[in-house]
Structures are given as structure tokens and as C-alpha cells.
């Protein structure tokens with residue numbers, strides 16, 4: 001996906017950026033009661049691709065301002 005791609009939800013233009021966090025960025029099927037190593041949560045998907053030079057986890061993300069949505073490609077994630 002690059003900046004010329006269209007939002008699959010509304011067809012608007014998307015802008016490439018990042019989601020960043022001090023912890024690994026993870027999709028989980030259910031909310032946890034406590035912060036747990038995401039590698040031990042069943043069916044979780046680690047979205048972050050790595051740390052930058054300042055110790056910040058990040059993943060490429062695409063913003064659609066028209067429908068106020070953010071999309072993440074997780075094809076890099078371990079399956």
C-alpha cells in the first residue's frame with residue numbers, strides 16, 4: 001500500500017504514517033485484565049515491526065481522514 005492507495009472502506013485517499021507505542025503493538029481478540037506479554041495471548045497478532053532508535057515500537061499505518069479510520073497491514077506478522 002502506498003500513499004496513492006484508496007481507503008477500502010470509503011474510497012478516500014489514505015495517508016501513510018505510523019502507530020507508535022512504548023510497548024509492542026498487538027491486536028487481541030479480547031481485552032486482557034492486565035498487560036501480558038502478547039506472545040502468550042492466544043490468537044493475538046503482533047503488529048509492530050520493530051523499535052526505532054529511541055526505543056519506540058511502531059508499525060506503518062494508513063489514515064483516512066474522510067471516514068476517520070486507520071488501517072494496518074500485518075502481512076509481516078508471524079502466523
Ligand SMILES: [Zn+2]
Nearest residue numbers: 007010064067
Ligand atoms: Zn475512508
